[in-house]
Amino acid sequence: MTDPLKQYLDLYRAEHSRIAAGSCPAMNAHRDAALRQLEAHGLPTRRTEEYKYTAVRDALAPDYGLNIARLPLAADPHKLYHCSLPNIGARTCYIINDTVGPVPTAGSEDAIRVVPFAKADEEMRGFIGKYYHSTVQSYDALASLNTLLAQEGLLVLIPKGHRAVQPLQLVCFADAKADLMANRRLLVVAEEGAEATLLICEHASSSAHYLTTQVTELVLGERARVELCSVEETGSNCTRFHNIYADLAAGAALKLNSVTLTCGHSRQTTEVRLAAPEASVEANGAVTAAAEEHADHNILVRHDAGDCRSTLRYKYVLDGNATGAFAGKVYVAPGAQRSHSEQTNANLCVSPTAHAFSQPMLEIYADDVKCNHGSTVGKLDETALFYMRQRGIPEAEARLLLQHAFVNDVLRHIQPESLRQRLSLLVEKRFRGELRRCDGCRMYGGTATNAPTPPEP
Amino acid sequence: MLEIRNLCAEVEGKPILRGIDLTIRDGEVHVLMGPNGSGKSTLCHVLVGNPKYAVTGGSATFNGKDLLALPPEHRSYEGLFMSFQTPTEIPGVSMTNFLRAAVNARRKYRGEEPLGASEFLQLLREKRKLVGLDAHFMSRGVNEGFSGGERKRNEIFQMAVLAPTFSILDETDSGLDVDALRTVAEGFNALRTPRTSAMVVTHYQRMLDYLRPDFVHVLMEGRIVRSGDASLGYAIEERGFDWIRDEAATAQPEPQP
Incomplete structure (x- = not known):
């Protein structure tokens, strides 16, 4: 079997001028380095510790098309698409495949700036370049592939001291007639003392197979507070790699919520760096997977400074032949005293053929720390089930x-x-x-074909 | 109401019930006594259909229906209720949601519409008073963080909400202080009607005082070895089980090898 990476590198080598032409200089500046990294390190195998449970090579093997020519959106997504999820009065932006849709203007009291990279690069010279790719500390093949091929990105800037009143919702949607790869890039900069709530919704139509890579970078200034909730509701025709990188300055607080309702093959890699004292991160993950669904969370929290706090809570309910994987590592750097960390991963295997892999880890190089980690894998409580049935609650409902x-x-x-x-x-x-996938979404009206076409050989 | 004939059952391959015969008619309260391990709890669990217990012989007929053929939830709809010896904790499932599911499943079985929100809350309010269970328990997980006494009160509260025709109380009195025991027993008595019956497992005379049972049965090694009225219960309180064991041994000698 030829290396599945080859087709992507070949594509880049052949099309790099067109890729660069449809993109902004800040993004183009990192492509050659990404190429060299990919050439040097390649794709992870099943023997690569971080990717033990997600077969990246198989995921990248099919032949997906890319929108290198930057064909514009056929229609206004605001008119086509209605995400029923939030009900929180959010300001909503769309990324259809990898194209950023029109950004709605904010209310007069809302100073959050939501700007496509290209426009941001014109309006705020040097801003994107300053932060783009700044949080990616270590090599990850999917992040590098994204850096190599992504052509558009969205900047969310929460200015100094601004407290956003309205949550910002970003709806990422995959929809195409033929199998498609979409590479998305999101940069969130919360300046000193800024506060905001962001919601990312991931959806896909069932008309083709999709491979999406997304790199979300979060840069939090001193005492900034950001809550990012990412909700995945896709299907068996979707392979999704989402890499989240976050750098936190002193006193900053980040809350990362991740909810996987339905998915195909999903992998989320998260790296959070608590770079200065009193920074804190709270990561909450909930996965419900059934049938052949695959959900893999790999999270690293670095306590690089003392007096920081991290809390990781991940829970999986696995039914059918689903696979759930969790690997969490909390790293406490030398001298990062008074670090406080709690990490739990609990798995409920509802069917005998579901698989849960759990690996909570601590790597500590300081002596005055309070860190704990725990993990459980279990079945439904038979005693509780019987108690409920005795009261008349039918077994399925119980x-x-x-x-x-x-x-x-x-x-x-x-x-x-x-x-x-x-x-x-x-x-x-x-x-x-x-x-139903994308409950309430008009784009699905009458096109509920749940039999995706097989991938091209 | 309930006819048990030669009922035999085992747990994990170990025979526990070795032929129970018992008839309970409308309005009657029967008390089961017996030494530990004699099969009292097993009989309770077998009647409500706990899948951990396997019936190996005999029959149980409830209002003319073959009880043993019904799944646990259907036995509940038919009017059976069991107050558990150790009520299970179900973290995260609130008492309100739990009872709403139970009440509405029952109504659906009977072809009735689900209870409206205000009617349901009114029902809970009314029944809570009966056992003095505070409102804040309703938003907590089922038995989550409840004390031993609160759990037992909660069992009688659930019984009140579900209004069964046949109740099984498996040592509902154990672990209760005198005041809590009175509350629980008075709650139970308030729910008695000429058409409802009960089977009560207890070790204590105080429970006999409150319940005034029609019959007392003594279980030993999986069989009812003696039946009588309430006075049998008081005799056991005074003299223990040994005299009954001795009499039973004389009446039914063990086969010699």
Whole structure:
């Protein structure tokens, strides 16, 4: 078998001028380095520790098309698409495949800037260049592939001291007639003392196979507070790699919520650097996977300075032949005293053929720290099930209530309350089998073909 | 109401019930007593259909229906309720959601519409008073962080909400202080009607005082070895089980090898 990476590198070598032409200088500046890294290190194999449970080579093997020529969007996504998820009065932006849709103007009281990279590069000379790719500390093949091929990006800038009143929702949607690769890039800069809530919704149509890579970079200045909630609701025709990188200055607080309702083959790599004292990160992950779904979370939190805090809570409910993988590592650098870290991963295997892989890790080079980690893999509580059935709750409903309660234990940490309630409802619908992909989305109207075409050889 | 004939059951391959015969009619309260391990709890669990227990012989007929053929939830709809010896904790499933699911499943079985939100809350309010269970328990997970006494009160509260015709109380009195025992027993008595019956497992005379049972049965090694009225219960309180064991041994000698 030829190296699946080859087709992407060949494509870049052949098309690099067209790729560069459709992009901004700040992005182009990093492509050659990404190419050299990919040439040197290649794709991870199943023997690569960080990718033990996600077969990257198989995922990248099919022949996907790319929108290198930057064909514009056929229609206004605001008119086509309605995401029913938030109900939180959010300001909504769209990324269709890898094209940033029209950005709605903010209310007069909202100073958050949401600007495509190209425009930002013109208006704020040097700004994108200053932050773009600045948080990516170590080699990751998917991040490098994204850096090599991504042509558009979106900047979210929360200016110094600004407290956003309205959450910002970013709807990422894959929709094409033929199999497609989309490479998305998001840069969030929260300046000193800024506060904002962001919601990323990941959806896809069922008309083709999709491979999406996304790199989300978060740069939090001193005492900035950002809550980023990422919700995945895709299908078996989707392979998704999402890399999140975050750098936190002193006193900054980041909350990363990740909810996988449905997916195909999904991998999220998260690296958070607590670079200065009193920074804190809270990562909450909830996965509900069934059938052949695959959800893999790999998270690294670096306590590079003392007096920082990290909390990791991940819960998976796995049914059918689903696979859930979790690897969490908390690294405490030499001298990062008084670090405080808690890490838990709990898995509920509802069916005997579901698989859970759990690997919580601590790597500590300081002596005055308080760090703990724990992991469980279990089945539904038979005693509780019987208790509920004795009271007249049908077995299927009892199982549902237990699974829902298990996931709600993570969801309860999500804000705002209206979003938490909505997510809880969607999780319930998911367990009831009532969740249609992109519930309420007009784009799906009458095109509910759940039989995706096989990938091109 | 309930006819048990030669009922035999085992747990993990170990025979526990070795032929139970018992008839319970409308309005009757029967008390089961017996030494530890004699099969009292097993009989309770077998009647409500706990899948951990395997029936190996005999029959149980409830209002003319073959009870043993029904899944646990259908036995519940038919009117069976069991107050558990150690009520299970179900973290994250609130009492309100739990009971709403139970009440509405029952109504659906009977072809009735689900209870409206205000009617349901009114029902909970009314029944909570019966056992003195505070409102804040309703938003907590089922038995989550409840004390031993609160759990037992919660069992009787659930019984009140579900209004069964046949209740099984498996040592509902154990671990209760005198006040809590009175509350639980009075709650139970308030729910009694000429058409409801109960089977109560207890070790204590105090429970007999409150319940005034129609019959007392003594279980030993998986069989009912003696039946009588409430006075049998008081005799056991005074003299223990040994005299019954001795009499039973004389009446039914073990086969010699």
